[in-house]
Amino acid sequence: MGAxxxxxxxxxxVENLSLSFGGIRAxxxxxxxVQPGSITSVIGPNGAGKTSLFNSISGFYKSTGTVRVDGKPIDHLHPPERAKLGLARSFQNIALFRGMTVLDNIKLGRHAHMKTGLLDALFYFGRARREEVELRREVEERIIDFLEIDHIRKAPVASLPYGLQKRVELARALAMRPRLLMLDEPVAGMNREETEDMARxxxxxxxxWGVPVLMVEHDMGMVMDISDHVVVLNFGQMxxxxxxxxxxxxxxxxxxYLGTGDVADLRRRVAAETRLPETREVA
Ligand SMILES: Nc1ncnc2c1ncn2[C@@H]1O[C@H](COP(=O)(O)OP(=O)(O)OP(=O)(O)O)[C@@H](O)[C@H]1O
Known part of the structure; x- marks a missing residue:
């Protein structure tokens, strides 16, 4: 970039965001x-405010301050309107419809963008059908291929191992054609192989996909390995x-993290938690 x-x-x-629960300043x-094309991670010890931050950005919690998407304030928007704008998120605990198939769960993500409502669908069946075809093509050919879940598309979500369920959640978020993908602890509870797959x-x-990512994650090794930018919270403060x-x-x-200011110790801990191959050298 030129000067x-x-x-x-x-x-x-996110500008000057504050949120309190009674006397607690979350x-x-x-x-x-979050810059275009970046992976930004939010880290911090338990209770630091990471989930509160995600819920404030998604509109689930009413905080003070300003949140802008592509330069436009969204503070007046409710969660579904924010989702429509392209803020797609996954949750700390998997929030899929467990009895439904992988494919049906993914389709639900795409519905955030369908232009056709139920009434429209009755009167303008042509448009509805075109959207359905487009939806299927996009879902089947791109997202399912990309996430390598072709073999389980008809499987009920409940029958899948944890790591695959998290991947389906990612697929559903991608089906929203997100402007920003918000991942809440994407590798929590995963084994080494599942963590490596998810990081990839x-x-x-x-x-x-050119989609920037904002994630909250406790796995410091993974965060340090794939993030461009890291935001550290402690007791609600950055x-x-x-x-x-x-x-x-x-x-x-x-x-x-350690109760001491010993940077060398922190680096040792990060190195110990790093589970990805070709880990970058920590100076
Ligand atoms: N719904 C709530 N009601 C009351 N207090 C809350 C609520 N949600 C969070 N808090 C408090 O706000 C503070 C921040 O919590 P938050 O869950 O955002 O932290 P966190 O960084 O996500 O923690 P963890 O890593 O354990 O998930 C904590 O003191 C927590 O007890």
Missing amino acids: DAAPATPVLE LNGVSFA FILDVREE IAQGTPREVQANPEVAAA
Whole structure:
């Protein structure tokens, strides 16, 4: 980028976000941005405010401050309107329809964008059918292929191992054609192989679909390995943000995680948690 090139508008901007539950300040003046094409992670010890932040961005919690998508404030919008705008998210605990098939779960994601309502569908059957065909093609040929879940498309979600269920959740979020993919602990409870697969899919979402990712994750090894930008929360406040290398070098981050400001210890812990092959060298 040239020195005077205008910076790109962030996909998401969070400005001075605060939220209280009774006397508890879950978020206290949090500000950061997600740049186009980036993987941004939010980390922090238990109770730091990560889920509160996600719920505030999605509109489930009413916080003060401003949230902008592509430069436009969305504070007045309810969760479904935010989803329609392209804020797609997965949840900490899998939120799929367990009795339904993989394919039907994925189709539900696409419904956020269907232009045809029920009445429309009765009167304008042609358009509805075209949308259905387009939906099927997109779902079957792109998302299912991409996530390598062709062999389970007709399986009920409840019959699948945990790692595959999380992948189906990702598929459903992708079916929304998201502007930003928000992943809440995408590898929590996963074994090594499942974690590696999910990390690869998250990187591919960015590479192949051009969709930026905002994720909350406890697995520091995975976060440090695939993130471009890391935001660190502690007791509702943002205590650091920067590249993985920068936040690992921050004594305040080490103190939040280890109770000491020992950066070397934090790096050792991150290295121990790193489970991906070809891990980047931590200086
Ligand atoms: N619905 C709620 N009612 C009351 N207090 C809440 C509620 N949700 C969160 N809190 C409190 O707000 C603070 C932030 O919680 P939050 O769940 O956002 O943290 P977190 O970083 O996501 O934690 P974890 O890593 O354990 O998921 C905590 O003190 C928590 O007890």
